[in-house]
Amino acid sequence: MTESEINKLYFKEYRLKNKDKIKKAQNKYYLKPDNKLKKKQQAQKRSNELSDIYIKTCIKQYYSYKNIKISFKDITKDMITNKRNKIIKLRNEKISNIKICKCGNSYTRITNKKVNNMCTICNTNKLKKYNIINREHFLSLGRKNSKKYKENLSNTYIKTIIIAPLRKIGLNISFKDIPQELIELKRKELQTKRLLKNKQNGKN
Numbered sequence: 343m344t345e346s347e348i349n350k351l352y353f354k355e356y357r358l359k360n361k362d363k364i365k366k367a368q369n370k371y372y373l374k375p376d377n378k379l380k381k382k383q384q385a386q387k388r389s390n391e392l393s394d395i396y397i398k399t400c401i402k403q404y405y406s407y408k409n410i411k412i413s414f415k416d417i418t419k420d421m422i423t424n425k426r427n428k429i430i431k432l433r434n435e436k437i438s439n440i441k442i443c444k445c446g447n448s449y450t451r452i453t454n455k456k457v458n459n460m461c462t463i464c465n466t467n468k469l470k471k472y473n474i475i476n477r478e479h480f481l482s483l484g485r486k487n488s489k490k491y492k493e494n495l496s497n498t499y500i501k502t503i504i505i506a507p508l509r510k511i512g513l514n515i516s517f518k519d520i521p522q523e524l525i526e527l528k529r530k531e532l533q534t535k536r537l538l539k540n541k542q543n544g545k546n
């Protein structure tokens with residue numbers, strides 16, 4: 343092992359051992375508003391200048407989304423120039439797509455999507471309005487449907503009953519994962535329970 347490798351290992355161990363300490367120190371540092379602002383300004387500057395380090399982090403991020411781990415050493419100069427040209431092109435496209443909304447705010451129009459000619463604020467307001475108007479309608483629909491599901495012991499209703507206690511203990515299981523056999527068993531259980539309940543009610 344070379345000296346630098348030994349050093350790396352040592353630092354890794356140190357970082358792991360003092361994880362909480364380092365995190366606390368970092369939090370303390372970033373809690374100061376001046377430092378937060380400084381960090382933001384630094385990032386903005388790097389992004390404006392399109393420095394090599396900024397582009398390298400961009401490339402690394404791009405690969406990490408694809409679950410490929412690369413280090414800064416693996417990034418060649420060609421990769422950097424390519425990425426820089428791509429970013430410049432995208433930014434220019436973005437600038438040409440900036441439009442002004444009716445309310446005066448600016449928004450970016452995305453070319454390959456059907457988007458309303460509205461800023462995000464106007465769009466959310468529109469959605470809110472729609473939801474308020476149609477709230478009662480949707481609620482009544484939901485109530486009607488849930489009642490129907492319960493009476494008929496539909497698959498969906500049984501699935502929700504199976505899933506509820508599992509979710510309570512933190513197990514996230516989707517509807518697809520429940521086998522049909524389990525649903526049938528649960529249906530039988532519920533049917534017998536209902537029969538029992540009806541009989542007892544009849545006696546009282």
Ligand SMILES: [Zn+2]
Binds near residue numbers: 462465
């Ligand atoms: Zn607007």
